[in-house]
Structures are given as C-alpha cells and as structure tokens.
Amino acid sequence: MGNRPTTGICAACAMPPVCFAQGAGEGVPVPVERRRRLSRGEKLFEAATPGGAVYAVRAGFLKVSVPVAGTDAGIVRFVLPGDAVGFDAMRGQVHACESQALEDSEVCEIASWRLETVADARPLVAAHLRRCIAEELTQAHAHCAAVASLPAATLVARFLLDLARRWAARGYSERRFRLPMGRREIGNHLGLTMETVSRVLSTLQARGAVRLERGAIEILSPALLQAA
Amino acid sequence: MGNRPTTGICAACAMPPVCFAQGAGEGVPVPVERRRRLSRGEKLFEAATPGGAVYAVRAGFLKVSVPVAGTDAGIVRFVLPGDAVGFDAMRGQVHACESQALEDSEVCEIASWRLETVADARPLVAAHLRRCIAEELTQAHAHCAAVASLPAATLVARFLLDLARRWAARGYSERRFRLPMGRREIGNHLGLTMETVSRVLSTLQARGAVRLERGAIEILSPALLQAA
DNA sequence: CGCGATCTTGAACACGGTCAACTGACGTGG
DNA sequence: CCACGTCAGTTGACCGTGTTCAAGATCGCG
Numbered sequence: 001m002g003n004r005p006t007t008g009i010c011a012a013c014a015m016p017p018v019c020f021a022q023g024a025g026e027g028v029p030v031p032v033e034r035r036r037r038l039s040r041g042e043k044l045f046e047a048a049t050p051g052g053a054v055y056a057v058r059a060g061f062l063k064v065s066v067p068v069a070g071t072d073a074g075i076v077r078f079v080l081p082g083d084a085v086g087f088d089a090m091r092g093q094v095h096a097c098e099s100q101a102l103e104d105s106e107v108c109e110i111a112s113w114r115l116e117t118v119a120d121a122r123p124l125v126a127a128h129l130r131r132c133i134a135e136e137l138t139q140a141h142a143h144c145a146a147v148a149s150l151p152a153a154t155l156v157a158r159f160l161l162d163l164a165r166r167w168a169a170r171g172y173s174e175r176r177f178r179l180p181m182g183r184r185e186i187g188n189h190l191g192l193t194m195e196t197v198s199r200v201l202s203t204l205q206a207r208g209a210v211r212l213e214r215g216a217i218e219i220l221s222p223a224l225l226q227a228a
Numbered sequence: 229m230g231n232r233p234t235t236g237i238c239a240a241c242a243m244p245p246v247c248f249a250q251g252a253g254e255g256v257p258v259p260v261e262r263r264r265r266l267s268r269g270e271k272l273f274e275a276a277t278p279g280g281a282v283y284a285v286r287a288g289f290l291k292v293s294v295p296v297a298g299t300d301a302g303i304v305r306f307v308l309p310g311d312a313v314g315f316d317a318m319r320g321q322v323h324a325c326e327s328q329a330l331e332d333s334e335v336c337e338i339a340s341w342r343l344e345t346v347a348d349a350r351p352l353v354a355a356h357l358r359r360c361i362a363e364e365l366t367q368a369h370a371h372c373a374a375v376a377s378l379p380a381a382t383l384v385a386r387f388l389l390d391l392a393r394r395w396a397a398r399g400y401s402e403r404r405f406r407l408p409m410g411r412r413e414i415g416n417h418l419g420l421t422m423e424t425v426s427r428v429l430s431t432l433q434a435r436g437a438v439r440l441e442r443g444a445i446e447i448l449s450p451a452l453l454q455a456a
Numbered sequence: 457c458g459c460g461a462t463c464t465t466g467a468a469c470a471c472g473g474t475c476a477a478c479t480g481a482c483g484t485g486g
Numbered sequence: 487c488c489a490c491g492t493c494a495g496t497t498g499a500c501c502g503t504g505t506t507c508a509a510g511a512t513c514g515c516g
Contacts, residue, residue: 145293
C-alpha cells in the first residue's frame with residue numbers, strides 16, 4: 001500500500017486521502033491497522049465499548065443502529081462498499097452506535113487514536129475527515145426530517161431511489177441491485193413496520209414501478225417511484 | 229479577546245478552544261470575524277447560499293431546519309446559548325440547512341474558510357472541531373431513532389427532559405425554563421402536529437407532571453415525564 | 457422432505473392527523 | 487380606554503394511515 005491506486009478496491013473508497021496521504025510513513029504510523037472479515041450477522045462493533053475505530057468498507061453490506069431505551073435498536077443507516085463507518089467514535093474514543101454485517105463483508109480498520117495521530121500531522125487528512133463527518137451529519141439531518149414528515153409510500157420509494165443512486169455512484173447498476181436487509185430492517189430504518197414495507201413494495205410492483213426478487217429488486221420506473 | 233476567559237459568556241461557549249488556541253494571531257487570522265445580533269424571526273443563514281460559517285451562540289434561541297422537498301421545513305434541532313451551529317457547511321462551504329432566531333439572539337460568526345485555516349495550523353483546534361461535529365452526529369442519530377420508533381407522549385416528554393438537561397448543563401434551572409418555540413415547531417421537530425403536542429402537554433399538566441405558562445414551562449415531576 | 461424464518465395478505469383496531477370551533481393574549485386604532 | 491383583529495393555543499369530533507394480530511405462502515436449509 002505505498003502508492004495511490006488508480007484502480008482496484010481502494011479507488012472507490014472514502015479513505016484514500018488518509019491511507020495515501022503525502023509522506024505517510026515518515027514518523028507517522030500507517031493508518032490501517034488491519035483488515036477484518038465478517039460473516040453475515042457478525043457485529044463489527046458495539047455501542048459503549050471503549051476503543052473505537054473507523055472502518056472503510058471494502059466489500060459487503062452493513063447496518064448501523066443506535067440502541068434506543070426500551071425499544072429494539074433503531075437502524076440509522078446502511079453501509080455500502082466504499083463507505084466509512086464509525087465516525088461517532090471521534091467524539092471520545094467510544095462508539096455510540098453499533099454495526100452489524102448483513103452479508104459477508106471485509107473492512108479496513110483504522111483505530112481512532114491512530115486516525116487522530118495521522119490527522120494531527122496532516123492537515124489535509126484532518127480536512128478530509130471533517131468533510132466526511134459533516135457529510136454524514138447532513139445525511140442524518142435529511143433522513144430525520146424525511147422520517148418525521150413523509151408518508152410510508154414516499155419513504156419506501158425514496159429509500160429505493162437512494163440505494164439506486166448510491167450503487168450507481170459506485171459504477172454498479174442503478175436498475176437492479178441486492179437488498180440484503182430484511183423487510184423488518186427497512187421498516188426499522190424508516191419508522192415503519194415490516195408489514196407496511198411489504199405492502200408498499202407489493203403496491204409498487206403491482207403498479208409496474210419495481211420487480212421484487214429474492215433479496216434483490218429491479219427498478220422498472222424511477223419516475224413512478226419519484227412520484228410516490 | 230486575548231486571553232482565555234474563566235468567567236463570562238465565553239466560559240459556557242463551545243468554541244473557546246478555537247478562539248483562544250495557543251498562539252492564535254501569529255500568522256493565523258483571529259477566527260471570529262464579527263458578532264451578529266438577530267431579532268426574533270430573523271434568519272441566521274439559509275440553505276444553499278455559498279460561503280457558510282459556524283456560529284457560536286452567545287445569547288438567544290435558534291432553530292435549525294432542513295428544507296424537505298414538497299413539505300415545509302423539518303426542524304432538526306434547537307440551539308441554546310453556548311451551542312454552535314453551522315457545522316454542515318464544513319462539507320463544501322455551503323449550508324445544507326437553515327437557521328432562524330426564535331428570540332432576539334447574539335452570535336459570534338466564524339467564516340468556515342477561516343475556521344479551516346485555523347484548523348490547518350492548529351491540530352488541537354482541528355481535533356476539537358471533529359469532536360463537535362461527531363457529537364452533533366451522534367445526537368442526530370439518536371433523534372432519528374427516537375422519532376422513528378417512540379409514541380407521541382414519550383417523544384414530547386423526552387423533549388422536555390432533554391431541554392431541562394441542557395439548561396441545567398448551563399447553570400440555569402432545570403425545573404422552569406422558557407419555551408420560545410411554538411407548538412407547531414415542537415411538533416415539526418418530533419414528527420407530530422401542533423394539536424397532538426398541545427394534547428400531550430395538556431395531559432401532562434392534568435397529571436401534575438408539568439405546569440404550562442405562556443412561552444414557558446415548569447417541570448413538576450421529572451419521574452412522571454420519564455415514565456411517559 | 458419437513459422445519460423454520462421471512463415475506464405476504466387480510467381484517468380489525470388505534471394512534472395520531474385533519475377539520476373546525478372556541479378561547480385567551482396581545483397589539484392596534486378608534 | 488375599550489373595540490377589534492390577529493394569532494397561538496386548546497379542545498372536540500371524525501377520519502385515515504399505519505399498526506396489530508393472525509393466517510397462509512414461499513423459500514432456504516438441514
């Protein structure tokens with residue numbers, strides 16, 4: 001991992017400015033501590049455990065959820081290859097949320113104290129981190145506002161369009177992609193129940209907006225989804 | 229503003245590590261560009277206008293909202309004296325949300341390019357910024373999860389307890405405090421309507437948990453609120 | 457092949473939304 | 487100083503979206 005890659009897995013990752021910062025290695029530790037493989041269902045990290053790290057996802061699919069007192073965990077976000085998870089640990093070396101693999105995944109782990117060290121020595125890295133966290137903050141705000149105000153059908157439709165956009169940004173098909181999370185998890189993410197999600201999806205299929213497959217979906221008419 | 233204050237308004241502010249960073253002023257610009265006074269109802273900044281700044285609130289009360297397509301704006305957060313607003317601009321010198329004063333307010337404005345400059349020169353400032361943004365991200369996640377899963381009564385009760393906690397952290401009474409926002413705005417923040425908020429508050433008052441005043445509230449029994 | 461988990465679909469219900477009337481506080485102008 | 491208009495808040499009645507409960511359907515997997 002000496003030079004900046006122009007192709008390959010790292011090309012689509014959010015962290016190259018960290019891993020390939022100019023002069024990294026001269027007195028500054030190489031940021032990536034190790035790679036980690038996760039099987040489906042395995043936890044990447046849990047809330048309130050000390051330490052904390054930022055993870056760049058190389059492959060797979062994860063969910064991030066916060067434990068809400070009294071209820072089962074609220075899913076805050078789904079994580080695709082190329083995304084980074086765990087920035088909430090940069091608030092005191094402890095994660096406030098937890099993350100679990102929805103399918104077999106592989107991540108690069110960067111312990112947050114290492115990341116801090118690199119950032120302290122490289123203003124460009126620090127600036128990149130700020131951008132990443134601020135970006136995620138903006139997403140979270142938008143998601144809050146949507147969940148609080150839009151009806152179920154709109155939420156599900158926008159959720160699908162958002163996934164499509166994110167896959168497209170990575171060079172994959174925006175028409176047909178996997179849905180590794182269950183209906184219950186989609187519902188949890190959108191403030192709905194499993195049943196409502198299922199019904200909305202069925203309706204969308206009946207209208208010819210999507211085609212449902214096992215653990216996947218094909219978007220037939222983005223326009224119809226947009227209109228929902 | 230040369231030395232770090234131990235008392236006064238700046239003592240409760242989130243930004244002293246920025247304003248009073250060691251050696252600030254030696255080739256690095258003084259971060260605070262200017263103070264700004266806002267009258268009730270005035271906008272502090274609007275979404276999508278280029279430039280962007282972070283504001284430390286010295287006095288007053290503001291709301292932060294994101295424009296949701298098709299709907300009126302979704303209120304993401306209320307801002308108390310000592311809080312900072314505008315971190316979302318550190319994602320590309322443009323605000324994704326807007327902020328408006330709910331009562332006459334006064335803020336310190338730090339243009340985001342200046343803040344970047346100071347952060348680049350002072351690792352401690354950069355680290356402090358990361359903490360602030362990550363903290364806000366964590367709050368946003370928790371709020372999302374709550375709004376998506378908890379019933380109306382619980383949301384309102386927790387909202388009041390949260391405000392009480394934040395006032396207490398600033399040395400003010402956690403029993404009795406002002407509510408400068410309208411019922412509609414509370415509802416917007418929690419994904420409810422004005423009427424539902426009003427009903428829940430009335431019920432809480434009938435149960436002896438709170439006492440409603442004009443533009444203020446007194447918490448009589450935190451335990452009853454917690455139980456809601 | 458049969459068990460279990462996930463998903464779908466239906467029917468009844470409830471929480472919160474919508475619509476509407478009323479109240480009270482405040483500010484303005486006669 | 488009071489009459490009036492406005493606006494925020496309260497309260498009631500009704501309604502609709504989404505939840506709950508329950509019964510099948512479908513598929514993966516041992």
